[in-house]
Amino acid sequence: MTDPAEMSCRELVELVNEYLEGELDPDERARFESHLHECEGCLNYLNQMRQTIELVGRLTEESVPAPAIDELMSAFRTWKAN
């Protein structure tokens, strides 16, 4: 990890989101991936970010109170009548 062309762990974590978003340029992406192949810590970190994103997506499974459909339907009928 002493070669300046190589990415450090500290540098990698700052680029994780751009990597996941597909926004890294090809050179950076190659440096990112070559680091990843040799660093378990960074691979775990990347996967933690992916798992975080998936878990956030699960919030849609929680039930949310919402305005009653009956009231909205009567608003729709009123609108239609006008």
Added chain:
Amino acid sequence: MGPKGGSEVRPYGRIGNTRMPDHPDAAESGAATEEELLAALRRGDEDAFAALVEKHNAMLMRMAMIYVRDRSVAEDVVQETWIGFLESLTRFEGRASIKTWIFRILINSAKKRLRRDRRSIPFSSLGTEDLDPSEPMVDPERFLGPAHSRWPHHWRSTPPNWGDMPESRLVSGETIGIVRRAIESLAPAQREVITLRDVEGWTSDEVCNVLGISDTNQRVLLHRARSKVRRELEKYLDDEKIA
């Protein structure tokens, strides 16, 4: 390059059957469908309206609660949103998708409500948040110093593999609760972006468009938000000595 892009360096742990948020336009792809829906609504088709409400109500509630914390106030905002939607139905030209159009009405309803009711978060704090680009995503203490002889800037201790824990634990209701609370504690601008992107599954273009922010800004807000949620998960999961 999709919003969930990135390469397949390794398979991703054992989160298995977790689903990604639906692709935002999967269910409403093709202008014909949207046009048909609009025509049905304008004809006064009650089933079409009921289906639209069913489809977006929960999303609108989740978004309303970013602006107004109180659930019953959020319900009012969503109710007003639907009424505003009906009022604007005749003049909608279909340049935006129905979804983003409803969402814009929601933002306006929420702003109106906030002007009336100052107990909620100040709207001025939304989007004008200070983004310090030098603030690191991970605590610098987690890394070895620059002068380390062999591993400068390397992890001091390796982050654990969450794939090693039982899936039932990683995706438990309790874990989801941690995620929800972590998002609720974010600064509003970050909360808007992570909710639209990762909860609702919108594309970055849709998010920039509807929130009026630049792509760079969107990306930084998203990165901060995701990093903070990850950190809260780490605190919770590592606390339980999973490894």
